[in-house]
Amino acid sequence: xxxxxxxxxxxxxxxxxSLAFGVSPxxxxxxxxxEQRARNLSQELRxxxxxxxxxxxxxxxxxxxxxxxxxxxxxxxxxxxxIKSYLVDRYGEFILFRPKFSVHTxxxxxxxxxxxxxLLGGGIxxxxxxxxxxxxxxxxxxxxxxxxxxxxxxxxx
Amino acid sequence: MINExxxxxxxxxxxLAAAQALFSLxxxxxxNLTWMTIGRRAAYLQxxxxxxxxxxxxxxxxxxxxxxxxxxxxxxxxxxxxxxxxGVWGNHEGxxxxxxxxxxxxxxxxxxxxxxxxxxxxxxxIGVQGLIGLGFLAFIVATSDPxxxxxxxxxxxxxxxxxxxxxxxxxxxxxxxxxYVGFSMAFAFAIAALLEGRVDAxxxxxVRPWTLVAWIFLTGGISLGSWWAYYELGWGGWWFWDPVENxxxxxxxxxxxxxxxxxxxxxREALRSWTILLAILTFSLSLIGTFIVRSGLLTSxxxxxxxxxxxxxxxxxxxxxxxxxxxxxxxxxxxxxxxxLFAPISREGGLLLNNLLLxxxxxxxxxxxxxxxxxxxxxxxxxxxxxxxxxxxxxxxMLPLLVAMGxxxxxxxxxxxxxxxxxxxxxxxxxxxFVMGLVYWQDREQLWPMFGIGLAAWVIISALxxxxxxxxxxxxxxxxxxxRAKGLPRAAYGMTLAHIGLAVAVIGMVGSSFWxxxxxxxxxxxDSQEVAGYxxxxxxxxxxxxxxxxxxxxxxxxxxxxxxxxxxKPEQRLYPVRKQxxxxxxxxxxxxxxxxxxxxxxQKDGVVLRISFRSLIPWLWMGALLLVxxxxxxxxxRRVRVAAPAAGKxx
Numbered sequence: 171x172x173x174x175x176x177x178x179x180x181x182x183x184x185x186x187x188s189l190a191f192g193v194s195p196x197x198x199x200x201x202x203x204x205e206q207r208a209r210n211l212s213q214e215l216r217x218x219x220x221x222x223x224x225x226x227x228x229x230x231x232x233x234x235x236x237x238x239x240x241x242x243x244x245x246x247x248x249x250x251x252x253i254k255s256y257l258v259d260r261y262g263e264f265i266l267f268r269p270k271f272s273v274h275t276x277x278x279x280x281x282x283x284x285x286x287x288x289l290l291g292g293g294i295x296x297x298x299x300x301x302x303x304x305x306x307x308x309x310x311x312x313x314x315x316x317x318x319x320x321x322x323x324x325x326x327x
Numbered sequence: 328m329i330n331e332x333x334x335x336x337x338x339x340x341x342x343l344a345a346a347q348a349l350f351s352l353x354x355x356x357x358x359n360l361t362w363m364t365i366g367r368r369a370a371y372l373q374x375x376x377x378x379x380x381x382x383x384x385x386x387x388x389x390x391x392x393x394x395x396x397x398x399x400x401x402x403x404x405x406x407x408x409x410x411x412x413x414g415v416w417g418n419h420e421g422x423x424x425x426x427x428x429x430x431x432x433x434x435x436x437x438x439x440x441x442x443x444x445x446x447x448x449x450x451x452x453i454g455v456q457g458l459i460g461l462g463f464l465a466f467i468v469a470t471s472d473p474x475x476x477x478x479x480x481x482x483x484x485x486x487x488x489x490x491x492x493x494x495x496x497x498x499x500x501x502x503x504x505x506x507y508v509g510f511s512m513a514f515a516f517a518i519a520a521l522l523e524g525r526v527d528a529x530x531x532x533x534v535r536p537w538t539l540v541a542w543i544f545l546t547g548g549i550s551l552g553s554w555w556a557y558y559e560l561g562w563g564g565w566w567f568w569d570p571v572e573n574x575x576x577x578x579x580x581x582x583x584x585x586x587x588x589x590x591x592x593x594x595r596e597a598l599r600s601w602t603i604l605l606a607i608l609t610f611s612l613s614l615i616g617t618f619i620v621r622s623g624l625l626t627s628x629x630x631x632x633x634x635x636x637x638x639x640x641x642x643x644x645x646x647x648x649x650x651x652x653x654x655x656x657x658x659x660x661x662x663x664x665x666x667x668l669f670a671p672i673s674r675e676g677g678l679l680l681n682n683l684l685l686x687x688x689x690x691x692x693x694x695x696x697x698x699x700x701x702x703x704x705x706x707x708x709x710x711x712x713x714x715x716x717x718x719x720x721x722x723x724x725m726l727p728l729l730v731a732m733g734x735x736x737x738x739x740x741x742x743x744x745x746x747x748x749x750x751x752x753x754x755x756x757x758x759x760x761f762v763m764g765l766v767y768w769q770d771r772e773q774l775w776p777m778f779g780i781g782l783a784a785w786v787i788i789s790a791l792x793x794x795x796x797x798x799x800x801x802x803x804x805x806x807x808x809x810x811r812a813k814g815l816p817r818a819a820y821g822m823t824l825a826h827i828g829l830a831v832a833v834i835g836m837v838g839s840s841f842w843x844x845x846x847x848x849x850x851x852x853x854d855s856q857e858v859a860g861y862x863x864x865x866x867x868x869x870x871x872x873x874x875x876x877x878x879x880x881x882x883x884x885x886x887x888x889x890x891x892x893x894x895x896k897p898e899q900r901l902y903p904v905r906k907q908x909x910x911x912x913x914x915x916x917x918x919x920x921x922x923x924x925x926x927x928x929x930q931k932d933g934v935v936l937r938i939s940f941r942s943l944i945p946w947l948w949m950g951a952l953l954l955v956x957x958x959x960x961x962x963x964x965r966r967v968r969v970a971a972p973a974a975g976k977x978x
Contacts, residue, residue: 192562194928194935195849216711222569224713227562267713274708278698282691282720289683296679300597300669 192227197237199245208241211250214267215240215257224267330395333383334474336376337424340431341464343373347434347457355450355522363450367438370453373460374435377428381415384424384473388415394480397421397473403486403904405875413497414487419637420473422500426617427463429501429508433537434460437512444533451519452512459511462644470637486875486904495555503548503575507613509541510578513585514610517603518652521659526599531592534606536962538589542582543958549575550951561910561925563941565839568717573696574616577689581609584685587678594740595675600660601682607656611649612689618645619696672743677735684728691720729782729833732826733789737796755792759785770842779837786830790823821961825954832950838920838943845939849930859940861922862886866894868934876900881926881934883913897926897936916945 193212199205212226217233225233225240236257243253257265269275347369354362384397388411393399401418402411416422434456441449467473490496516534520526552572557565566572585605591598618641670676695712702708737751762784766777795801797819798811844859855864866882880898895913902909915922920942927935 193847195847198847214713214715216713222567222711222713227564262709264709264711267711268715268719269710269712274702274706275698275710278694278702278712278716279720281694281698282687282724285690286683286687286724289686293679293683297669297671297676 192225192229192233193237194234197234197241199241204244205241207250208237208244211240211244211253212237214254216265216267218261218265329383329386330392330474330476333380333387334472336380336383337464337472337474338468340373340376340380340427341461341468343369343376344431344457344460344464347373348454348461349457351450351454351457355447355454358447360446363446366450366453366457370431370434370438370457373457374428374431377424377431381424381428384421385412385415388412388421391484392480393482393484394476394478395473396475396477399477399481399484401487402484403875404483406486406492407874409494409497410487410492413491416500417487417491417496420467420471422504423463423467423471424473425501426504426508427460427467429504430456430460430463430511433508433512437515437537445523448516448519448523448530451522452515455515455518456511459515459648462648466637466640466644470640483904486902489876489900489902489905489907489909490559492902493555493559495551495559499548499551499555502544502551506541506543506545506548506582507575507578507616509537509544510582510606510610510613512537512541513582513606514652517606518655520603521655524659524662526592526603526663528593528596531589531594531596531602534602535586535589535593538582538585538606539958539962542579542586543955543962545575545579545582546951546954546958549579550948550955553951554948557944558912558914559909561912561937563843563912563923563925563939563944565944565947568695568712568714570696571620573692574612574619577692577696578609578612578616580685580689580692581605581612584682584689585609587681587685591675591678595669597669597675598679598682600656600663603660603663604656605682607649607652611645611652612693614645614648618642668741670742672738672745672748674735674738674740674743676743677731677738680731681728681735684724684731688721688724688728691724692717695720726782729786729830732829733785736793736822736826737789751792751796752789755785755789758788762788773841776837776841779841780834783830783833783837786833787827790826790830794819794823816964818961818964821957821959821964823957824960825957828950828953828955828957830950831953832947835943835945835947835950838946839941842920842942843939844942845937847927847935847937849933850936851933854933856936856938858938860887861940863924863936863938865934865936869896873900875904876902878911879926879929880911881924881936883924883936883938885915885922895922895924897924899926899929918945920944 193209199208209226213224215225215236217223217225217228217230217236219232220228220230223230223233225236239257240253243256248256254266263269269278271279347366349366350362350369351366353359354364354366384395386392387395387398388402389408391398391402391404391411393402397418397420401421402414406414410417414421416425434453437449437452437456441452444452513534516530516537520530549572552575553565556567557563585602588598588602588605592602618638669679695716699710699712702710733755734748734752737748737755759781763777763781766780767774770776795808797815798808800808803811846856846858848856850856850865852865852867855862857863862885864884864886866884868879868881870877870879872878878898878900880896883895883897884892885895886892893915895915897913898911900909900911901907910925910927912923912925914924920940921944923939923941925937927937929935
């Protein structure tokens with residue numbers, strides 16, 4: 171045991187800087203339900219100084235501070251929405267991984283559905299143009315055909 | 328000297344690409360056989376010149392020739408040999424050189440294997456390939472020359488980004504590029520068809536194998552990248568909806584749509600202009616992917632060089648290629664009206680629905696990826712779009728696609744019989760409900776896993792039932808069915824396998840998202856922890872020296888009632904040249920999930936260990952493997968290989 175501890179201390183001094191991965195045990199809340207809420211909320215918040223990482227995944231100092239803030243506020247009884255708006259007031263909407271529905275995110279949220287309806291509309295138009303088949307005749311052609319047939323049937327007279 | 332030869336060969340390739348484009352396209356327009364032959368030869372020579380150039384650069388990396396700027400900046404004498412080799416494409420210049428090398432490979436391949444094609448179609452395909460090569464070679468020579476020297480040469484290099492020093496990442500870029508660039512074949516065929524003014528069943532048959540090759544590589548490349556993120560980044564995540572992931576995913580989505588719509592062209596001569604458009608869009612998205620990743624528009628581990636001059640050049644290339652091809656499409660496509668009936672309840676109706684949903688999914692990813700850039704350019708607002716957005720938009724589009732995947736293959740071509748279909752679906756639905764019941768019995772607290780795995784089961788059961796129906800079961804005897812099964816084309820098995828593969832991957836996604844159990848805590852040597860029925864004990868910490876890094880690791884013994892005792896050693900490395908750390912997760916794969924241990928921060932009174940059981944994640948990789956195998960099986964179909972020359976002789 172003493173030997174293990176010795177090697178342990180030796181290895182601690184080896185690295186100039188150490189690697190963490192997001193949330194660390196000293197930040198975690200004792201209440202597992204509340205901690206789970208904190209984790210879920212953290213995954214929706216961007217570490218604003220990182221490249222596309224949530225504060226839950228990032229080991230940046232700012233992400234750590236934000237994780238602590240999220241947990242403090244949850245402990246104080248704040249709701250997820252309240253914490254989000256608190257953070258948006260300070261860091262801007264950039265911090266939200268799920269942008270709020272507003273004028274400038276309108277096309278973002280309805281865009282996919284617009285595309286879907288356009289494509290579905292195109293598909294329906296395609297079917298209707300094809301459902302009659304190639305033999306379908308226009309009204310004028312129908313008229314011509316019946317004229318020809320009438321002429322044909324009248325001839326034997 | 329060898330570097331100079333490589334440099335010379337590179338410039339030569341530029342000239343040869345120009346000749347390839349010019350002689351092939353003009354030759355086809357003039358119906359001049361000599362010119363078309365010259366164009367074909369130029370394609371071989373261009374490939375040869377680029378191989379020479381790439382070999383020269385590879386040698387510079389292998390012998391650590393630090394008089395070359397790229398080598399000095401991206402390599403190190405102490406780096407293991409395999410990563411010296413992989414380092415050739417672990418930087419901007421080398422990776423673009425690999426890009427054009429692969430492009431030239433496809434150009435040479437169509438010269439060699441495309442003999443059965445109508446002569447002018449083949450020449451036009453080679454010509455379009457030459458044009459793309461010309462654009463990218465001009466880009467390399469003008470802005471990204473890999474053979475730039477520095478004087479005096481430094482004593483040692485600055486090493487490769489340690490995150491990239493990994494076997495998964497050594498093969499990930501070439502695979503991805505084979506996919507991206509492979510779609511240039513579908514693109515070239517589409518442009519050639521527009522120039523010829525003719526798209527028929529034979530065209531659909533020719534374009535499919537090339538698209539399939541590209542799709543197989545892209546599937547493999549994306550999966551490898553995802554797998555790498557899973558074991559290397561240390562969080563156990565496998566998809567982050569990061570822009571660089573999205574740009575590789577978009578051509579995969581449209582490429583998948585293209586594979587399906589080309590079948591409709593082949594069997595029914597319908598959806599012709601739509602298929603042409605898909606081919607153009609798929610390659611355009613590949614180009615956009617290259618642009619976004621390489622221009623530094625989005626900085627990440629992939630953006631080797633943040634250089635506006637390069638960005639402007641690629642943007643220009645992009646505008647010419649995409650704009651030009653879409654203009655040509657708008658001009659020529661209206662002539663390509665297909666004939667025949669097209670009923671919604673039919674195989675082709677199902678394939679069209681597949682296309683609509685995949686196109687919508689692509690649009691969703693496209694909007695999500697580019698929206699922040701666009702909105703910032705318009706009014707300066709900075710927004711983030713992350714996984715929660717895609718969970719709310721992309722996932723709901725995928726659900727009906729999975730439902731349709733269970734129905735489509737059961738439908739016959741031309742006209743489906745509702746009553747017969749309902750009879751078949753009843754059995755599938757019954758078995759699916761049974762699986763859903765089983766999942767619910769396992770986990771009564773949440774309903775999502777039940778629906779997710781239920782959908783996957785729906786696809787698998789339907790695929791197996793379709794196969795059984797094909798061989799005549801249950802109407803014929805088993806022996807008879809076996810005879811029929813042997814006679815089925817491999818493409819049929821390819822489809823079944825690929826569809827099952829996707830469903831298996833979905834099971835992995837659902838399981839890892841909903842059933843992962845995780846522990847994060849500070850542990851001292853001797854401490855124990857219980858996670859997901861496994862007993863973990865931190866025995867000791869160790870330190871050791873790697874070839875170009877220092878490392879320390881935790882020795883953790885693991886015991887479980889049904890899985891005997893073993894040792895796991897999660898590791899942390901420090902690469903002194905770049906002063907960068909990496910984690911090496913310890914992973915033990917079992918049938919139901921991965922035991923995943925990473926070593927975190929080392930504190931005074933212990934180390935942080937992240938221990939998790941990542942439920943069903945191996946199914947995700949298994950599913951990806953089945954997708955690739957399904958593609959390969961389909962590609963090996965005799966019909967695919969024989970069809971092209973045979974159809975060519977007919978015309």
